[in-house]
Amino acid sequence: MxxxxxxxxxxxxxDASISNSELVAVFNAYAERFNTENADAIARGEINEIPFSSEQFIEQASGIMNRHVVDKAGLMDIDRMRPRIxxxxxxxxxxxxxxxxxxxxxxxxxxxxxxxxxxxxxxxxxxxxxxxxxxxxxxxxxxxxxxxxxxxxxxxxxxxxxxxxxxxxxxxxxxxxxxxxxxxxxxxxxxxxxxxxxxxxxxxxxxxxxxxxxxxxxGGWELQGVRLETRWSNALRSDFGFMNHTEFEEGDEFEAFVDQDGHRVFRDVIPLASSVSSQLISDLGYKPQDIRRGWLHQANIRIVQAVVKKALEREPDADAAPIILNEYGNTSSSSVLMTFDLNSDDMDTGERGLLCAFGAGYGCGAAIIEKR
Structure with a gap:
């Protein structure tokens, strides 16, 4: 073949981007208003108080410091907090x-x-x-x-x-x-x-x-092999779909947005992505030291570094595990391609890299490519 x-x-x-400080300001303003308006119900234990966010929390949890968005004004509007398209x-x-x-x-x-x-x-x-x-x-x-x-x-x-x-x-x-x-x-x-x-x-x-x-x-990069695996999980989910209009009555609060159990995702994804990547490397007859770099889906800096450390059996420094999520955040499936494109020009003919992406489902895909 x-x-x-x-x-x-x-x-x-x-072009438009939102820094952590901007995002925290609008979120905390919303949280403060919600908690004030619902103080009695919160005191009775009928609803939960919304905890405040912070730049420190975001950076420690994810490594993200900025993100680009199609409509900043809509997201920064405390009465809307979603884009206008x-x-x-x-x-x-x-x-x-x-x-x-x-x-x-x-x-x-x-x-x-x-x-x-x-x-x-x-x-x-x-x-x-x-x-x-x-x-x-x-x-x-x-x-x-x-x-x-x-x-x-x-x-x-x-x-x-x-x-x-x-x-x-x-x-x-x-x-x-x-x-x-x-x-x-x-x-x-x-x-x-x-x-x-x-x-x-x-x-x-x-x-x-x-x-x-x-x-x-x-020229180009030879796509030498791909390995795919899936595991059922509800830990990261979005219920947007064509049946939404049948599920909710007029006046119901629509909550079919992204939701996740971050700790569970972290615990589950690292061994899955590491295993899929390591197995592919082995299936192709390579050893971890034969793979110079890992271009991973930019979900979370700790996940990226942990998967590279396990799969490539080395410290996840900037050469082995380049990071772009500090500027772009998690851009879902596009992130692995962006990370590769921004961090591959310095590689020589014959050098190999690992592409790996993982997400809700869970679904995980890994690919080994070699520069021609």
Whole structure:
């Protein structure tokens, strides 16, 4: 079978960003107002007081110091605390498709390719803007592709790696020569900015990766192997879906946002991601010292460092475990591609790296790539 090559990565983030201090200020203002307005009920034990957040809490819990968002004003409005993304008519390009298109075009431009060179488009992200038609087909059309196929898929923060496995098999078996994977993550739209446990985690970003058959031209990164595993868990969950309008009556409080048990996620994900990564390294006949670097999903600095330490059997310094979440936060499936793109130019031909992403489900995907 043919080799599969990562040819290029393109990504984009919104210009607007929110620092920890800004986020804490609006959250604490909301918490203070809620606690004051509900003081009697809190005193009777009928509802819980909302604890305050702090910059120290956020940085110690996650390593995040900043995040880029599509609508800062909506998130900073204490009466709203969610983004404003105006409705568009059916004839207009959907917001998520537009966000994904920006990264897709960057990936094609970097590779020197056009839409005519692409056989398929996969939109792989934590959530799609609508059930159908597929956002991927809309991006396919906006790119000007006159042939081929497109489909949407989701495996939360691990979506990019799961899509890479699908694309790799299609390319290796000759069913496609080039596939564009697009990860448009508008996480601010499903995050709950009034829950202390999650209000600081996510940022918005869109990333795309172009995979091609290895005989097209020299260069790129050979995708040598991928390993996927899933485990059922409710520890990280979002209930947004097409059945919401059947579940809630008029006036009910809608709470189908992201929620998590952070301590449980931390405890569960580290051994899962470490095991999947180590097994893949072994399956390919390598040893940990044969892998120079780990580009991990930027969920939490302690998770990233712990997984790299276990899988690569070395201290997770800046070379072995690069970190970008301090600036961008957790951008879900796009983060592993962004981390790779920002921290790979210094590697030499023949050097290898580990891509690893993990998220709700639980779903975990690992890939070994080698620079050609």
């Amino acid at each position: 043919r080799d599969c090559i990562i040819r290029s990565v393109g990504w984009t983030v919104p 105006p409705h568009r008519e059916k004839e207009a390009l959907a917001f998520q498709a537009e966000f994904g298109l920006s990264a897709a075009r960057k990936a094609l431009e970097k590779a020197g390719r056009t839409a005519d060179d692409v056989d398929g488009v996969i939109v792989a992200s934590s959530a799609q803007q609508r059930n159908f038609p597929a956002v991927s087909v809309e991006i396919q059309n906006a790119l000007g592709m006159t042939r081929g196929w497109a489909f949407d898929m989701t495996m939360a923060c691990a979506s990019a790696i799961f899509a890479m496995q699908q694309a790799r098999e299609l390319i290796r078996t000759g069913q496609a020569d080039a596939i564009l994977i697009v990860c448009p993550e508008v996480m601010s739209a499903i995050n709950h900015y009034r829950r202390r446990e999650v209000h600081f985690i996510f940022g918005d970003a869109s990333a795309a990766v172009l995979l091609e058959a290895g005989d097209r031209e020299p």
